[in-house]
Amino acid sequence: MNSTFDVIAIGGGLAGLAAMTAAKERGLSSLLIEKTDSLGGVTAYSAGQLWVAGSFLERDAGIEDSAEAGAGYLRRLGMGFADEAHVRFYADNANPTLEYFTELLDAKFRIVDDLPDYYYGEFPDARRQGRLLEVDPYPGSSLGEWRNRLRVSPHVQYRLTHEDMWKLGGIARSHTWDRSLLEQREAADELCMGTGLAALFLRGAIDAGSEIMTSTSVSELISESGRVVGVRIDDGRTIGARHGVLIATGAYDWDPRAMRTFEGIPDVASAAPPSVVGDHFRLTAPLGARVVSEPKPMRLGYPVPGRKDDGRPMTGIFRAVSYPYSILVNGDGRRFCDESFYPAIGHALKVIDGRRQAFANWPCWWVFDTRFRSEYSFSTISPGMDFPSEWDVVSADTIEALGEKMGVDPGVFADQVQRFNADCAAGVDREFGRGERMYSQVSYGDHQADQHPNLGPVAIGPFYAMRPVLVGTGIPTTGLDTDDVGRVLDYDGSPIEGLYAAGNSSAMLEVGGGYQSGIANMRSLITARSSMFDAAAKK
Numbered sequence: 001m002n003s004t005f006d007v008i009a010i011g012g013g014l015a016g017l018a019a020m021t022a023a024k025e026r027g028l029s030s031l032l033i034e035k036t037d038s039l040g041g042v043t044a045y046s047a048g049q050l051w052v053a054g055s056f057l058e059r060d061a062g063i064e065d066s067a068e069a070g071a072g073y074l075r076r077l078g079m080g081f082a083d084e085a086h087v088r089f090y091a092d093n094a095n096p097t098l099e100y101f102t103e104l105l106d107a108k109f110r111i112v113d114d115l116p117d118y119y120y121g122e123f124p125d126a127r128r129q130g131r132l133l134e135v136d137p138y139p140g141s142s143l144g145e146w147r148n149r150l151r152v153s154p155h156v157q158y159r160l161t162h163e164d165m166w167k168l169g170g171i172a173r174s175h176t177w178d179r180s181l182l183e184q185r186e187a188a189d190e191l192c193m194g195t196g197l198a199a200l201f202l203r204g205a206i207d208a209g210s211e212i213m214t215s216t217s218v219s220e221l222i223s224e225s226g227r228v229v230g231v232r233i234d235d236g237r238t239i240g241a242r243h244g245v246l247i248a249t250g251a252y253d254w255d256p257r258a259m260r261t262f263e264g265i266p267d268v269a270s271a272a273p274p275s276v277v278g279d280h281f282r283l284t285a286p287l288g289a290r291v292v293s294e295p296k297p298m299r300l301g302y303p304v305p306g307r308k309d310d311g312r313p314m315t316g317i318f319r320a321v322s323y324p325y326s327i328l329v330n331g332d333g334r335r336f337c338d339e340s341f342y343p344a345i346g347h348a349l350k351v352i353d354g355r356r357q358a359f360a361n362w363p364c365w366w367v368f369d370t371r372f373r374s375e376y377s378f379s380t381i382s383p384g385m386d387f388p389s390e391w392d393v394v395s396a397d398t399i400e401a402l403g404e405k406m407g408v409d410p411g412v413f414a415d416q417v418q419r420f421n422a423d424c425a426a427g428v429d430r431e432f433g434r435g436e437r438m439y440s441q442v443s444y445g446d447h448q449a450d451q452h453p454n455l456g457p458v459a460i461g462p463f464y465a466m467r468p469v470l471v472g473t474g475i476p477t478t479g480l481d482t483d484d485v486g487r488v489l490d491y492d493g494s495p496i497e498g499l500y501a502a503g504n505s506s507a508m509l510e511v512g513g514g515y516q517s518g519i520a521n522m523r524s525l526i527t528a529r530s531s532m533f534d535a536a537a538k539k
Helices: 014-025 041-045 056-060 067-077 084-105 140-149 162-168 171-176 180-188 193-207 256-263 279-287 342-349 370-375 399-406 410-426 438-443 519-536
Strands: 003-010 030-033 109-111 132-135 211-213 218-224 227-233 238-247 268-270 291-293 299-309 312-317 326-329 365-369 394-396 463-466 469-472 478-480 487-489 495-501
Touching: 003 014, 003 227, 003 519, 014 030, 014 041, 014 084, 014 193, 014 238, 014 519, 041 193, 041 519, 056 084, 056 109, 067 084, 084 193, 084 519, 132 193, 140 193, 218 238, 218 279, 238 279, 238 519, 256 268, 268 312, 279 478, 279 495, 299 342, 312 469, 326 410, 365 370, 394 399, 399 410, 399 463, 495 519
Parallel strands: 003 030, 003 238, 030 211, 227 495, 238 495, 268 469
Antiparallel strands: 109 132, 218 227, 227 238, 291 478, 299 312, 299 469, 326 365, 365 463, 394 463, 487 495
């Protein structure tokens, strides 16, 4: 070996960065290898939420909750796909992990007020408030010379906390925001959301004295007698790992073949960094690592005009489908889901009509009216601005004429719109329950609407329609099979000695067939900690 460390982490996202801090605390020398010139990974692009049931923050706020209740929620979320050992490990270790990194990093986390902690409030173990956490605004200047290596999100407003956005009126009307707080935060270089969370843990990795190699790819894992003992990097050098290698390279969003194979639907773009190409599969397959899958919903997106990410076309995540005065329809001109709740959209998109041997609801159309266009921001477009050519928006003065341009049955389409508008007048979507969930109203609704936050008729012409694209967010259906502490398993179910996986490289066995905001980030921290504890125990 050209050099040797106790542990090596491959991937500079949240899991890799957190592992460096935990390694130092456990007395391990450590190396982080990131193939791009930027650190923070998918977490830096995210809203930065952490989901913890029974945390010390809840206790301090007088909120009654427990790890047991959190496990119950996860169990129900998984639809039978979740692994019980992983459910229990997540629930039991979430608060200890939060306390651990809070102390090590002198970190300040806060409860996300006014946003429901659940997607499914009807579950017996759901709680209304306290489980969703975020980092306080974090000073980017504390990163020193590493500040320009931090990824910043092109998808969320990373200068604001969730509470800030609610007070400003919500995302739907961002064009009306008072910009003074944004300007203050920018002047002070204060970072929020996932960018702030990534910055906190990058500072932790730096302070831990970890060696950090950027713009460096790992070409091979080196094993001896079935144990992983190091890595080979792209220039041919070999680096030893006495006690373990952690795979934290993310999912496979930018590998079209992997996306088609594992996600079960073709032609998916991504809002994740273009470096997310499934390196974990390439590196671990020669060692016999097992992969497992659980159902996950797909997201809708749109091309972001004039923007690129590491030289690749940028795709945004569609939030506007949940706002009033708009609907989604399939190729038959019919609605097919609750547009205010992305899991309902995402699972419906993957439904196959066996009679026609075609996807029942894909491709689809997003339809909106002139009132929508006059009131809401969408991507880089404020009310009154022209639509970019990349969106291929079609318009017509009547719903029937719009249906003809869309290629759907005008009569069926017009009847669908009429029924939806009648439900809006009644204040309830009798077909799909759009906007019934508190989460949808708060997170994906118009906070200033003069009626329901998610319901408004498609009634004022001209009318418009565009085809969304499918988009991945780095939350995969498929990942490496691991035990609860993060050791990668082979096809016999035995741990591959010296090999760990964390974050989106590992299968999401805690949530099985579901998902809940904040879990991806929190599981990264839990497994980063547990894998380093396990590695240190082998010293």
